[in-house]
Amino acid sequence: MNDSTDSLNPSPSNSLGETLHHLKLSGVFYCKSDLRGSWGISLPSMPGTSIFHIITSGSCLIEYEKQVIELKVGDFIFIPKGQGHIFRSDSKAKTPDLFDLPRNQISHNYETMELGNDDGKEKTTMLCGVVRLEHPSAELIINSMPNMIYLESSKSSFTSWMNHTVRLISVEAEQTQIGGETILTRLADILVIQALRYWINNDADAKRGWLFALKDERIGKSLSLIHTNPGRQWTIESLGKEIGMSRTAFATRFTKLVGEPMLQYLTKWRMNLAVMRLKDGEKVTPELIEQLGYKSESAFRRTFKKVTGKNTSEFKFC
Numbered sequence: 001m002n003d004s005t006d007s008l009n010p011s012p013s014n015s016l017g018e019t020l021h022h023l024k025l026s027g028v029f030y031c032k033s034d035l036r037g038s039w040g041i042s043l044p045s046m047p048g049t050s051i052f053h054i055i056t057s058g059s060c061l062i063e064y065e066k067q068v069i070e071l072k073v074g075d076f077i078f079i080p081k082g083q084g085h086i087f088r089s090d091s092k093a094k095t096p097d098l099f100d101l102p103r104n105q106i107s108h109n110y111e112t113m114e115l116g117n118d119d120g121k122e123k124t125t126m127l128c129g130v131v132r133l134e135h136p137s138a139e140l141i142i143n144s145m146p147n148m149i150y151l152e153s154s155k156s157s158f159t160s161w162m163n164h165t166v167r168l169i170s171v172e173a174e175q176t177q178i179g180g181e182t183i184l185t186r187l188a189d190i191l192v193i194q195a196l197r198y199w200i201n202n203d204a205d206a207k208r209g210w211l212f213a214l215k216d217e218r219i220g221k222s223l224s225l226i227h228t229n230p231g232r233q234w235t236i237e238s239l240g241k242e243i244g245m246s247r248t249a250f251a252t253r254f255t256k257l258v259g260e261p262m263l264q265y266l267t268k269w270r271m272n273l274a275v276m277r278l279k280d281g282e283k284v285t286p287e288l289i290e291q292l293g294y295k296s297e298s299a300f301r302r303t304f305k306k307v308t309g310k311n312t313s314e315f316k317f318c
Contacts, residue, residue, distance in 0.1 A: 028188055030169070031103065031111045035124040036058065039116035040088035040095035049082040049130050050142065052192060054166050058124030061088055064148055074153025074163060078195055078302065080142045089116070089124070127166055129188055136272030137227070144211045148316075149199050165191050174268050182206040193220045215258035222254065222262070230270050231293045236262055265291075274300075278315040 010039065010173065018041045033041075035058070053062075064085040066112070071077065086095045103111045169187045178204045200211060214220045221243045226234065239262065240250030270292045282288060284297065292302040304312055 002267060009069045028129065029109045030110075030130075030188075031113060031128045033115065033124075033128065033199060035089065035115050035126065037116035037121060039091045040086065040091050040093035040113070042086050042095040042097050043084055044097060044099070046130060048131055050192070051079040051082055051151040052129045052131070053077040053087075054127045054162070056125045056127060056166060060126070062086070062090065062259040063088070067173075069147075073152065076149075076153075076195060078149040078199075079147065080145045080149070083147060083192070086247070087126070101237040117197075117300045127169065129192075130157050131188060131192060131232060133192075136269055136276065137154045138208050139272070146203075149195070149203075149235070151195065151198065160175065162191065162194070165194075203287060210258055213254075216253075216257055217269045218245055218250075219254055219257050222250070223258070226266055226269055229255050230266070230273055231291045233293065234262075234266055267303060268307060270294075271304055274304060274312070275308060275315055278312060284312050 053071075055071045055075050057073055059070060062069050062071055062077060062085060064079070068091075088095055094259055101113060101115065103113045107110050165187055169191070169236070172187065174182050188252075204316055222239050225232075225239060225242060236251050237247045240247050243250070245253070250264060258265055259266075274288070274292055275287065278284075278294070284300070286297070289295075289300045291296055292300065294303070301312060304310075
């Protein structure tokens with residue numbers, strides 16, 4: 001836990017940056033597909049994951065929630081909540097389930113796929129990733145996002161450096177060197193978080209709710225204080241004082257921007273941190289309980305059960 005003066009006095013411009021900094025990806029999986037002629041793929045829903053696709057050559061159609069979008073080279077699609085969707089070369093192509101199609105397993109987290117027949121038309125190459133965003137802030141960010149983010153290469157400054165990152169991912173994924181999965185994960189971190197940052201800075205949907213609250217000069221500071229010092233015995237009055245607001249004004253503005261009362265948010269944040277740390281292999285110790293702001297194990301376990309609906313023993317290292 002960081003008790004430095006800087007951490008207790010975060011600037012509003014840093015609140016969102018700190019949140020993105022703590023995000024990490026796990027359960028990363030990639031598939032590079034070379035697609036020719038007439039082809040189609042149906043991706044089933046994958047709850048608890050986020051999915052991204054990048055077109056590195058050629059073009060195709062994506063069908064999602066009654067939308068049909070033509071994707072071209074450099075276009076980036078991000079589906080935060082992992083809903084099912086369809087890719088195909090044309091509107092008449094059949095779309096078998098992804099897991100019914102033959103794939104080549106290159107490594108534990110990387111596969112390649114070749115589909116369709118070479119009819120002389122331009123080949124479409126697509127890189128897909130299925131990831132889990134880990135950290136208590138991840139769920140809040142994902143819930144703030146639309147069901148699909150489409151970054152069109154011709155209209156996005158995101159494209160130039162993204163293409164370099166994609167090339168690095170493709171090269172690393174095709175090799176089986178020691179540490180390859182770690183490098184892939186870090187590159188995916190960069191790719192997905194940069195996409196999130198671009199969306200946050202450019203989309204109207206990011207200018208409301210929890211993300212908007214992070215940008216607010218005072219409420220953003222209060223959220224950062226909670227995030228960096230979850231074990232402190234925060235009250236509405238003490239946190240309001242830290243950011244220069246009266247108790248009533250702070251409580252009202254916090255609830256309005258964040259969507260729930262400050263103390264409720266604090267409790268949920270602590271319990272989500274507990275879940276993350278238990279999944280990382282930590283035990284329920286006096287140190288853990290104190291770092292999350294509780295004075296007794298019974299109070300911690302009672303709150304944990306109430307918020308998560310499960311006992312701590314149900315969250316194992318994964």
